[in-house]
Amino acid sequence: MTEAPFEVKTLEIDGREVSARRGQTILEVAREHDINIPTLCQMEGLSNVGACRLCLVEIKGSNKLLPACVATVSEGMVVSTNTERLQKHRHNILELLFAERNHVCSVCVSNGHCELQSMAQDQGLTHVRMPYRNPNLPVDASHERFTVDHNRCILCTRCVRVCGEIEGAHVWDIMGRGIDSIVITDLHEDWGESSCTRCGKCVQVCPTGALFDKSKIGSDHPKYPDFLPYLNLMREAR
Amino acid sequence: MTIEELEQIAKGVQLENAKYEYEVNVCMDLACASQGAGLLRDALVKRADASGKKVLIRKTGCMGPCSSGPLVRVDPDDTLYAKVKDSNAEAIIKSLGEKPVAELQCDLNEHFDKQVRVVLENAGHIDPEKIDDYISRDGYKALLTALTEMTPNGVVHRITESGLRGRGGGGYPTGLKWGTVAKASGDLKYVVCNGDEGDPGAFMDRSVMEGDPHRVIEGMAIAAYAVGATKGFIYVRAEYPVAVSRLTTALREARRRGLLGSGICNTTFNFDIEIRLGAGAFVCGEETALLASIEGRRGTPKPRPPYPAVSGLWGKPTLINNVETYANIAPIVRSGGKWFFNMGSERSKGTKVFALTGRIKNTGLIEVPLGIKLWEIIDVIGGGVPGGHKLKAIQTGGPSGGCIPADMMNLGVSYDALMAAGSIMGSGGMIVMDDTSCMVNVARFFVEFCMTESCGKCIPCRAGTAQMYTLLTRICEGTGTMDDLELLIELCGTVKDTSLCGLGQTAPNPVLSTLKYFKNEYLEHIVHKRCPAGVCNIAGATAAEPAPAEVLA
Amino acid sequence: MSSKLKLATVWLDGCSGCHMSFLDMDERLLELAELVDVVYSPVVDAKEFPDNVDIALVEGAVASVDDEKKIRKIRAHSKMLIAMGDCAITGNVPSMRNPIGAEAILNRAYIENATIQPQIPCVVVPELLKVVKPIHEFVKVDVFLPGCPPSADTFHAALTALITGEPLDIPSLTRFGA
Numbered sequence: 001m002t003e004a005p006f007e008v009k010t011l012e013i014d015g016r017e018v019s020a021r022r023g024q025t026i027l028e029v030a031r032e033h034d035i036n037i038p039t040l041c042q043m044e045g046l047s048n049v050g051a052c053r054l055c056l057v058e059i060k061g062s063n064k065l066l067p068a069c070v071a072t073v074s075e076g077m078v079v080s081t082n083t084e085r086l087q088k089h090r091h092n093i094l095e096l097l098f099a100e101r102n103h104v105c106s107v108c109v110s111n112g113h114c115e116l117q118s119m120a121q122d123q124g125l126t127h128v129r130m131p132y133r134n135p136n137l138p139v140d141a142s143h144e145r146f147t148v149d150h151n152r153c154i155l156c157t158r159c160v161r162v163c164g165e166i167e168g169a170h171v172w173d174i175m176g177r178g179i180d181s182i183v184i185t186d187l188h189e190d191w192g193e194s195s196c197t198r199c200g201k202c203v204q205v206c207p208t209g210a211l212f213d214k215s216k217i218g219s220d221h222p223k224y225p226d227f228l229p230y231l232n233l234m235r236e237a238r
Numbered sequence: 239m240t241i242e243e244l245e246q247i248a249k250g251v252q253l254e255n256a257k258y259e260y261e262v263n264v265c266m267d268l269a270c271a272s273q274g275a276g277l278l279r280d281a282l283v284k285r286a287d288a289s290g291k292k293v294l295i296r297k298t299g300c301m302g303p304c305s306s307g308p309l310v311r312v313d314p315d316d317t318l319y320a321k322v323k324d325s326n327a328e329a330i331i332k333s334l335g336e337k338p339v340a341e342l343q344c345d346l347n348e349h350f351d352k353q354v355r356v357v358l359e360n361a362g363h364i365d366p367e368k369i370d371d372y373i374s375r376d377g378y379k380a381l382l383t384a385l386t387e388m389t390p391n392g393v394v395h396r397i398t399e400s401g402l403r404g405r406g407g408g409g410y411p412t413g414l415k416w417g418t419v420a421k422a423s424g425d426l427k428y429v430v431c432n433g434d435e436g437d438p439g440a441f442m443d444r445s446v447m448e449g450d451p452h453r454v455i456e457g458m459a460i461a462a463y464a465v466g467a468t469k470g471f472i473y474v475r476a477e478y479p480v481a482v483s484r485l486t487t488a489l490r491e492a493r494r495r496g497l498l499g500s501g502i503c504n505t506t507f508n509f510d511i512e513i514r515l516g517a518g519a520f521v522c523g524e525e526t527a528l529l530a531s532i533e534g535r536r537g538t539p540k541p542r543p544p545y546p547a548v549s550g551l552w553g554k555p556t557l558i559n560n561v562e563t564y565a566n567i568a569p570i571v572r573s574g575g576k577w578f579f580n581m582g583s584e585r586s587k588g589t590k591v592f593a594l595t596g597r598i599k600n601t602g603l604i605e606v607p608l609g610i611k612l613w614e615i616i617d618v619i620g621g622g623v624p625g626g627h628k629l630k631a632i633q634t635g636g637p638s639g640g641c642i643p644a645d646m647m648n649l650g651v652s653y654d655a656l657m658a659a660g661s662i663m664g665s666g667g668m669i670v671m672d673d674t675s676c677m678v679n680v681a682r683f684f685v686e687f688c689m690t691e692s693c694g695k696c697i698p699c700r701a702g703t704a705q706m707y708t709l710l711t712r713i714c715e716g717t718g719t720m721d722d723l724e725l726l727i728e729l730c731g732t733v734k735d736t737s738l739c740g741l742g743q744t745a746p747n748p749v750l751s752t753l754k755y756f757k758n759e760y761l762e763h764i765v766h767k768r769c770p771a772g773v774c775n776i777a778g779a780t781a782a783e784p785a786p787a788e789v790l791a
Numbered sequence: 792m793s794s795k796l797k798l799a800t801v802w803l804d805g806c807s808g809c810h811m812s813f814l815d816m817d818e819r820l821l822e823l824a825e826l827v828d829v830v831y832s833p834v835v836d837a838k839e840f841p842d843n844v845d846i847a848l849v850e851g852a853v854a855s856v857d858d859e860k861k862i863r864k865i866r867a868h869s870k871m872l873i874a875m876g877d878c879a880i881t882g883n884v885p886s887m888r889n890p891i892g893a894e895a896i897l898n899r900a901y902i903e904n905a906t907i908q909p910q911i912p913c914v915v916v917p918e919l920l921k922v923v924k925p926i927h928e929f930v931k932v933d934v935f936l937p938g939c940p941p942s943a944d945t946f947h948a949a950l951t952a953l954i955t956g957e958p959l960d961i962p963s964l965t966r967f968g969a
Binding site: 044051055100104105106107111112117118120121122123124126127128129131132134135136137175 | 820823874877879880882883884886887889890922924927928932935936937939961962965967968
């Protein structure tokens with residue numbers, strides 16, 4: 001049986017009846033209806049990896065939580081995006097991130113423009129109960145335009161994806177595993193010595209102060225990730 | 239190749255073997271080899287030649303009770319010798335046709351009587367590097383039967399009927415998985431064998447791949463026929479060089495005999511297998527990470543759905559099963575689904591291979607019908623806990639599993655019963671612990687394993703296991719507080735609920751199960767700063783919290 | 792004295808910016824003075840932390856053995872303990888020495904950069920803890936007021952709510968690094 005290309009599904013998100021096209025993700029549909037589901041690794045225009053686990057939602061009839069960024073809608077699905085259970089998990093995940101590396105907001109270039117910082121505020125995080133790990137991480141300022149400060153990195157891999165998928169350069173990747181994972185340029189060369197095309201897309205999509213533009217000072221670092229869906233749209237039009 | 243030809247080969251082997259009066263099988267598996275089985279075999283060959291007796295010296299795969307190695311079994315009398323040294327070779331050869339060498343003979347009847355060997359039926363009986371040895375024991379008969387007498391659907395049906403469940407740990411019904419891949423549309427499909435065995439103390443799959451590699455190949459070929467795949471991959475860890483070399487030899491032999499390649503056995507069925515080496519990452523045992531690794535990418539899992547059955551290797555429908563699952567296929571096709579279904583417990587059919595390790599007399603590889611009671615494994619097959627110590631717990635399922643306390647030894651071993659007890663079947667590691675083990679320390683060991691093996695992709699597993707490890711270390715060192723314990727429990731919940739793949743989702747199990755059955759040990763560490771088992775090094779009596787009345791400096 | 796609440800403010804390892812911001816409440820301090828007595832603070836004379844404090848506002852992280860003693864005493868003698876600002880809550884800037892260790896910091900300050908008598912002090916300057924930690928790693932904290940520093944408005948809104956018992960939604964007022 002072949003399904004029509006634009007088959008419509010109806011489902012319920014947080015008590016609201018919504019309709020969606022077949023194949024749409026829960027996140028897409030929620031956003032179309034102004035229902036906010038928190039995300040960090042997800043970015044419109046990049047592939048979805050379902051890694052940050054903040055967008056997990058509850059589906060009625062299943063004990064398993066599904067990542068809204070990759071889970072697709074189905075007919076009659078009843079989705080809850082903000083239950084007590086989810087809030088607790090999101091809280092814990094954010095605490096884990098803050099304790100993992102040295103996120104010192106007050107002296108961060110992204111203070112006031114940081115997705116992690118504002119996410120913590122949105123989720124009502126006022127302190128971190130987990131012991132801070134205080135790792136000793138490097139800062140690579142070898143690039144003439146940009147700096148990577150691993151202390152602020154949350155390993156969302158947006159830089160890796162934008163460099164590979166959009167710029168097509170695949171300069172960024174992940175090295176090591178587990179708690180020792182780190183983003184690297186090329187085969188762990190200095191960024192300034194790498195095959196970087198200097199397009200700066202990675203800096204714009206970085207949610208925190210891990211990647212930043214050297215020409216800006218202090219906290220004057222708003223980022224403009226909105227170029228991405230536009231760029232994709234224009235490429236498709238060609 | 240036809241059934242008749244197979245029978246011809248088998249007959250040839252029998253005729254060849256009939257030239258000998260005696261068969262001396264020497265276990266050359268890792269445990270025996272590391273204790274000098276190689277020298278022993280050479281000595282046996284030398285002595286046999288000198289004696290003029292007609293003796294076939296055969297090197298075989300794992301016979302089971304590794305703690306008694308090197309092992310030698312003499313046929314036709316079926317005499318088993320344990321802890322044999324090369325200096326014993328002369329005595330053994332001399333004894334042929336006479337009375338067995340009494341001082342080497344071991345009484346492991348109880349050990350073997352409780353076992354039922356399906357997967358390990360050939361272990362210790364064939365030379366894993368000789369395809370004809372395998373064929374002589376009904377090898378490849380099942381593949382030929384399937385190809386020439388059964389439809390692919392018929393094969394899937396037989397597997398479904400058998401009730402076989404995935405032996406890699408999850409216990410997903412194998413027939414259902416095969417059916418899904420068979421129904422998936424696509425011109426190209428793959429069959430993958432997961433040989434990335436990485437649980438601490440587990441070596442079931444290694445023994446099967448090393449001791450009976452053709453059994454895995456035959457299982458995969460049958461699977462490929464059933465689901466309509468033409469290409470297979472065996473993913474083996476590079477740390478298993480012997481398994482890799484035996485499999486490589488086996489694949490070459492199978493191709494030479496026309497059992498792999500195009501137009502297998504004069505049918506239109508084409509199938510070949512490639513070996514892919516893993517680089518030692520535990521997470522690559524997770525199916526989506528394994529597939530990524532085969533594709534040449536970084537071995538990290540991705541969210542399911544889509545399941546590999548629908549979109550696997552290079553986006554094509556892919557059947558992925560564990561080594562032991564494939565090893566069960568040929569016997570099921572040969573003897574029928576009902577035969578298999580009649581073994582085991584209500585919802586867990588057949589047999590399961592376990593690697594029995596830890597504080598137990600007979601360590602090694604065992605195969606038991608599912609449903610067997612834990613005490614039968616520990617006391618009868620395992621020979622009990624040595625040194626007058628008391629059994630404390632059994633850890634099953636590796637780092638994803640849990641600890642089952644000594645007072646639950648009446649539990650029947652099945653997927654559901656173990657799950658209900660807070661552990662899992664897992665791939666078959668079984669670590670026995672006695673009163674010298676500190677359960678907090680055990681939990682910390684497994685959490686450390688998961689922490690270092692986490693791929694780092696998702697936050698709860700990457701950072702959560704690291705935090706769990708920190709908190710457990712505090713408790714072990716006597717600096718933990720009740721707040722730490724509470725946070726640990728909460729963290730376990732989040733890591734379990736929100737991690738992307740099975741590694742993270744099950745990483746809290748060792749903590750949760752020890753908390754369930756041994757909470758007093760945690761409390762002893764926290765409240766009384768004391769390790770009941772005397773394992774943790776708690777520095778003296780730690781200073782009490784400074785009294786609040788202390789004056790400001 | 793009256794039924795006014797007893798308020799203490801404490802300065803551990805921090806820059807005193809939180810106290811400055813507190814003082815930035817300006818004329819609203821007079822309003823506050825109607826409701827509380829400041830019984831202990833860097834800006835008043837008392838040298839000893841009093842016995843029965845109702846609200847203790849603590850700025851700064853715990854970085855030395857002295858800080859640790861103080862925070863335990865403060866906790867024991869206060870009904871409500873408020874962690875004031877990021878240093879008290881996260882360790883913030885003082886904790887930036889953690890990855891490199893206390894010894895490296897002491898060497899830099901007292902040996903490498905000393906022009907005369909390079910030596911690490913052993914009297915007067917309290918011994919540093921190996922790791923700078925937020926105060927809730929040592930004692931129970933009742934209210935967390937993040938910010939570097941929390942704004943005067945935040946202080947006003949939060950203190951007013953806490954004193955009068957009105958509901959208080961801190962995340963709507965301030966955040967880490969604010």
